[in-house]
Amino acid sequence: xxxxxxxxxxxxxxxxxxxxxxxxxxxxxxxxxxxxxxxxxxxxxxxxxxxxxxxxxxxxxxxxxxxxxxxxxxxxxxxxxxxxxxxxxxxxxxxxxxxxxxxxxxxxxxxxxxxxxxxxxxxxxxxxxxxxxxxxxxxxxxxxxxxxxxxxxxxxxxxxxxxxxxxxxxxxxxxxxxxxxxxxxxxxxxxxxxxxxxxxxxxxxxxxxxxxxxxxxxxxxxxxxxxxxxxxxxxxxxxxxxxxxxxxxxxxxxxxxxxxxxxxxxxxxxxxxxxxxxxxxxxxxxxxxxxxxxxxxxxxxxxxxxxxxxxxxxxxxxxxxxxxxxxxxxxxxxxxxxxxxxxxxxxxxxxxxxxxxxxxxxxxxxxxxxxxxxxxxxxxxxxxxxxxxxxxxxxxxxxxxxxxxxxxxxxxxxxxxxxxxxxxxxxxxxxxxxxxxxxxxxxxxxxxxxxxxxxxxxxxxxxxxxxxxxxxxxxxxxxxxxxxxxxxxxxxxx
Numbered sequence: 085x086x087x088x089x090x091x092x093x094x095x096x097x098x099x100x101x102x103x104x105x106x107x108x109x110x111x112x113x114x115x116x117x118x119x120x121x122x123x124x125x126x127x128x129x130x131x132x133x134x135x136x137x138x139x140x141x142x143x144x145x146x147x148x149x150x151x152x153x154x155x156x157x158x159x160x161x162x163x164x165x166x167x168x169x170x171x172x173x174x175x176x177x178x179x180x181x182x183x184x185x186x187x188x189x190x191x192x193x194x195x196x197x198x199x200x201x202x203x204x205x206x207x208x209x210x211x212x213x214x215x216x217x218x219x220x221x222x223x224x225x226x227x228x229x230x231x232x233x234x235x236x237x238x239x240x241x242x243x244x245x246x247x248x249x250x251x252x253x254x255x256x257x258x259x260x261x262x263x264x265x266x267x268x269x270x271x272x273x274x275x276x277x278x279x280x281x282x283x284x285x286x287x288x289x290x291x292x293x294x295x296x297x298x299x300x301x302x303x304x305x306x307x308x309x310x311x312x313x314x315x316x317x318x319x320x321x322x323x324x325x326x327x328x329x330x331x332x333x334x335x336x337x338x339x340x341x342x343x344x345x346x347x348x349x350x351x352x353x354x355x356x357x358x359x360x361x362x363x364x365x366x367x368x369x370x371x372x373x374x375x376x377x378x379x380x381x382x383x384x385x386x387x388x389x390x391x392x393x394x395x396x397x398x399x400x401x402x403x404x405x406x407x408x409x410x411x412x413x414x415x416x417x418x419x420x421x422x423x424x425x426x427x428x429x430x431x432x433x434x435x436x437x438x439x440x441x442x443x444x445x446x447x448x449x450x451x452x453x454x455x456x457x458x459x460x461x462x463x464x465x466x467x468x469x470x471x472x473x474x475x476x477x478x479x480x481x482x483x484x485x486x487x488x489x490x491x492x493x494x495x496x497x498x499x500x501x502x503x504x505x506x507x508x509x510x511x512x513x514x515x516x517x518x519x520x521x522x523x524x525x526x527x528x529x530x531x532x533x534x535x536x537x538x539x540x541x542x543x544x545x546x547x548x549x550x551x552x553x554x555x556x557x558x559x560x561x562x563x564x565x566x567x568x569x570x571x572x573x574x575x576x577x578x
Contacts, residue, residue, distance in 0.1 A: 089197040096361040100265065102382070104312045118415055122457060125340070126344065127335070127337065127340040128204065128336065128341070129309055129341055129391055130343045132208055133211060135211070136214060136215040137188055137206070137215065138316060139183060140219050141177050141182065141221050141311070142178055143183040144180065145175075145302060145306055146301075146304065147179075147302075148225070148301075149303065150172065150300075150308075151227070152171065152226040152229060152365065154300070154369050155169070155227060162404060166290060168297060170294075171292070171294050171298045172223045172226070172293040173220060173223045175298055176219050176223050177219070179478050180215070180216045184213075184215075188212060192516070195208045195360055202491035207263075210251055210267050210271045211267060212473055213274075214271045218278075221274070221277055221278040223288065224281035224288055225237060225240060226242075228240070228284060229363070229366075237282040240277050240281045241277070243276070243337050244276065247269075247271060247276055248273035250258045250271035251265075251272055252266060261284060263268065269401075272382065274303065307448040307449040307451065308448055309414075309452075310456070311455050314452055314456045317453060318458055318459050318489070321466060322342065322481060323342070328441075336472060341415060342418065344411060344418055344452065345407075345418035345475065346423060349421075349422050349428075351399060352395055352399050355395060356391070356395055357429060357433050360388070360433050360436055361436060368381055368440050368443070368444075378503060378504045378505045381437075381440060381504075382504040382505045382506055383506060384437070385503065385510070386505075386506045386513075387504055387509060387512040388437055389509070390509075390557065392433050392434070393514070394517075394554065397553055398549045399421030399426045400422065400426045400427070400521050400524070400525070401423075401548065402404060402527065403419045404525075405538045405539075408538055409535065416515045418475065418504070421478075424479040424480055424483055425483075427483055431483065431486035431487055435490050438497055438499065439497055439501075441497035441499070441500040441501030441503065442500060444500070444501045454489065454492050455489060458486070458488050458489035461484065461485045465480070466481045509562055512562050515560070517553070520548075520552050520553045520556065524549050525544045527541075527544070527548075529541065529546060
């Protein structure tokens with residue numbers, strides 16, 4: 085297990101650091117974009133992107149994860165692996181094209197329903213093109229992940245992100261094209277990313293299409309679609325509820341405001357969830373083949389909890405000064421949702437741990453039902469909290485729904501594959517995280533201060549979280565004797 089975790093950790097660390105750097109480059113634009121675009125425009129852009137995500141999700145039919153499973157777990161020969169790649173690539177491209185063309189016929193009504201007017205229809209068509217490229221690129225990305233080709237994987241994703249940043253500067257800041265420039269940038273970046281991915285995985289253009297294999301991949305992948313759609317609803321139901329509950333202009337303003345808070349919380353998604361979802365299947369499929377898999381997967385859950393809580397506490401601790409430094413004044417109040425949404429992202433990762441039993445047993449058909457139950461909880465809480473608390477109510481509704489999802493995933497998943505969780509360790513992590521975050525947030529805030537004072541406040545809170553969390557966790561006895569010895573050896577080498 086140690087060798088597997090070290091190998092996965094090396095790839096995951098490179099993936100996380102590169103994604104963090106690319107996200108930080110993107111955040112350089114936040115002060116400019118929040119001054120160039122009104123909150124309502126951000127709301128329209130967010131809604132168009134969310135609609136594109138749903139269409140792409142339905143069109144993909146779970147094929148990219150099915151390709152990954154076939155390539156890394158079920159295929160017994162090079163020929164079968166090659167057939168999985170070609171079959172997945174061709175089918176995903178065709179299914180996404182067909183559904184995209186069907187939706188394109190109703191582009192104008194879609195644009196109106198998403199908060200814009202019929203003039204936004206061409207933008208919606210470009211969003212559909214963007215997600216067609218993303219869908220077929222994801223098949224190539226599944227192969228890169230299965231082969232641990234981290235450098236190529238990062239080149240594809242970080243290259244796309246950096247290109248989009250440069251294009252946003254050109255279109256939005258220089259040409260003053262407004263929200264149109266954001267859509268243009270995303271489309272061009274997606275096309276470039278797809279071309280680069282095909283260069284890295286040229287076998288997708290081969291001639292090894294296998295109908296029998298496609299049927300097997302659909303049997304695995306199709307049950308994932310309702311679950312993924314439910315997860316999407318769990319992530320974005322608050323935006324939908326804004327449109328349901330509030331007048332159109334007020335709803336778009338709040339969606340734009342709330343989306344900027346979610347953007348800051350997405351730093352944690354970049355360094356935690358994306359590496360986890362990319363590399364965790366490599367680990368649990370391998371561990372499940374071993375006799376000690378039940379214990380080792382539970383130990384991995386403890387490691388995840390420690391790392392995720394450390395990152396979540398760190399982001400939550402600096403949320404107020406970093407939002408004040410990087411946004412226009414009308415966005416400053418959104419800092420309060422960043423710690424809450426960060427905690428929600430930690431719980432989202434925890435649900436990836438507790439759902440392992442469904443993947444190992446192949447009984448993925450149960451996942452959608454459980455996630456839809458969490459969506460129902462989210463909707464009910466949003467209906468109660470948004471009218472009274474606005475964006476804060478939406479954030480707490482999401483976190484509560486994620487917590488519910490972790491619990492039901494763990495309880496039901498244990499019926500298919502038992503995981504021996506280390507409950508004492510998990511309790512220690514939760515207690516230390518709560519204490520450290522409370523200590524950081526209770527520090528006096530300088531208010532409408534100069535940039536220098538805000539930077540000093542950011543440094544103080546970040547340092548306090550970075551030092552206090554591991555110190556208290558070690559003092560609480562999180563590591564056992566063997567792990568402490570490994571840590572001492574690692575520190576001596578450095």
